[in-house]
Amino acid sequence: MTYDDFRGITISPVISKIFEHCMIKGIQVFLSSGDNQFGFKKGLGCRNAIFTAPYIVDQYIKGGNTANLSAIDLSKAFDKINHHAPFLKLMKRHVPIEFLEMLENWLFDSQTCVK
Secondary structure (H helix, E strand, C coil): CCHHHCCCCCCCCHHHHHHHHHHHHHHHHHCCCCCCCCCCCCCCCHHHHHHHHHHHHHHHHHCCCCCCCCCCCCHHHHHCCCCCHHHHHHHHCCCCHHHHHHHHHHHHCCCCCCC
16 A cells, blocks of 8 residues: 555535535536436435446347447556636636636645645
8 A cells, every 4th residue: 555545635614615516506506417327316326327327238248249348547647637628618608707706716726734
């Protein structure tokens, strides 16, 4: 084990959680995802993905096909994300500029301290 095996946990103050909850309610009409996306959807999560994967593989095998699965560790990818890319995607979904400015101030003025 090395320190790279562990990731920090952010604990936001309660007021931040309330603010984020209010923000998501205002922008939710601009956000959607496909039926195969289980994350960040109410009532869906890892359990659904864990159930769906073997079901789909079974359907391919019953159809006489071969199914191959692979897993990718994306933990390093999140460390190298272009932080402006999500804003560009929100702009393409016609999210109001006032919301984008508020989100930008909220995210880029945040500070984190690891002890």
